[in-house]
Amino acid sequence: MSKIISFVNQKGGVGKTTSSINLAASLGLLGKKTLLVDLDPQGNCTTGVGVNKGQAKYSVYELLTDRADLQQVVGKTKFKNLFLIPASINLAGIDMELLEKSRADKEFVAQLQLKKYLDQIKDVFDYIILDCPPSLGFLTTNSLAASDSVIIPVQCEFFALEGIMQLLNSIMMAQKKLNPTLDIEGVLLTMLDNRTNLGLEVVDEIKSYFKEKVYDTIIPRLVRLSEAPSHGKPICAYDPKSRGTEAYINLAKEVILRNGK
Numbered sequence: 001m002s003k004i005i006s007f008v009n010q011k012g013g014v015g016k017t018t019s020s021i022n023l024a025a026s027l028g029l030l031g032k033k034t035l036l037v038d039l040d041p042q043g044n045c046t047t048g049v050g051v052n053k054g055q056a057k058y059s060v061y062e063l064l065t066d067r068a069d070l071q072q073v074v075g076k077t078k079f080k081n082l083f084l085i086p087a088s089i090n091l092a093g094i095d096m097e098l099l100e101k102s103r104a105d106k107e108f109v110a111q112l113q114l115k116k117y118l119d120q121i122k123d124v125f126d127y128i129i130l131d132c133p134p135s136l137g138f139l140t141t142n143s144l145a146a147s148d149s150v151i152i153p154v155q156c157e158f159f160a161l162e163g164i165m166q167l168l169n170s171i172m173m174a175q176k177k178l179n180p181t182l183d184i185e186g187v188l189l190t191m192l193d194n195r196t197n198l199g200l201e202v203v204d205e206i207k208s209y210f211k212e213k214v215y216d217t218i219i220p221r222l223v224r225l226s227e228a229p230s231h232g233k234p235i236c237a238y239d240p241k242s243r244g245t246e247a248y249i250n251l252a253k254e255v256i257l258r259n260g261k
Contacts, residue, residue: 002035002125003259004118005185006147008171011163012134014155015190015219018229019251020131021048022244023151025234026252028081032126035074037114038087039143040133046086049077050232059088064113064142065097070121079237083125095138110138111178115146127255136170144174149185154206156192156199156218161209186258188251190219217251220244 007020017040024036038045039060043053053059056075062068063085073085098110118128130147132140144150150171154160175182187210193199207214219225220243228238235244 002122002128003149004122004128004130004147005255006130006132006140006143006150007153008132008140008143008150008167009153009163010134010136010140010167010170011155014153015188016134016153017044017048017131018225019151019153019188019190019219019248020129021045021229022225022234022236022248023251023255024127024129025049025079025082025236026245026248027127027129027255028079029236029249030252030256031081032252032256033081033083033124035083035085035121035125035128036077037085037118037128037130037143039091039114039139040087040131041089041091042133043087043089044229045131046084047232048229049079049082049084049234051075051077051084051086053086053088056086056088059086059090060114061088061090061094063117064094065101066113070117074121079234082234091133091139098138111141111145114142118146136167140170141174141178144171144182145178147179147182149183151185151188153188153190154202155190156202158198158202160202160206184213185255187214188217188219189214191221192218193221215251215254217247217254219247219251 007016024034027034046053058068058072102110130143132143224239224242225244228235
């Protein structure tokens with residue numbers, strides 16, 4: 001049975017999509033069959049693994065609106081053990097569409113659409129990684145309802161904890177109403193520039209707040225990491241010997257160790 005993990009932070013620019021792509025690819029490289037689910041209307045996860053979101057016939061949008069099934073939307077990427085459910089621009093208006101459908105059909109539970117499908121393939125993959133949009137709407141709610149746990153990426157910059165309490169409240173609300181077993185998998189520190197005192201101070205602040213939930217692996221701020229998505233590759237394929245590859249492989253090893261598989 002797979003472990004389903006959501007990357008969630010309603011604050012943009014914290015390395016959420018970069019980390020979703022590179023953790024998923026690194027898990028694949030370590031021999032774990034992994035599914036990456038792109039729930040962001042921008043579709044950056046999709047293009048970041050070399051898939052043209054404009055040419056994908058079916059996406060997570062069709063899945064959430066019952067217009068396609070899993071066999072139609074799950075595709076193999078060109079990277080080892082890595083599969084993808086792509087995003088499309090249609091996701092931009094899905095909150096209103098799901099709300100209207102829920103009103104019209106009392107048995108249609110909008111928040112549980114993704115769970116309904118992922119439960120069908122939990123035995124197929126070792127890990128399922130969900131990249132959520134930088135908001136707390138229906139897409140993120142679907143992700144939290146379907147997930148076993150959450151990874152919270154936190155940027156090593158000023159105001160790092162800004163919005164975290166709102167996010168934690170949303171996670172607790174999801175636990176209460178939709179998914180009582182939802183847990184915080186870990187807190188991932190990203191974009192560290194260790195040449196600055198501020199970055200190191202933020203690391204200490206986050207560790208004092210989240211304690212053992214913080215991963216030992218810290219993702220550095222690197223040009224190669226920001227370049228890789230534009231080439232449609234995770235960092236382990238774009239620059240196998242880079243510090244970014246080393247960091248995400250180490251993160252994948254931590255995730256595997258914490259889960260005992």
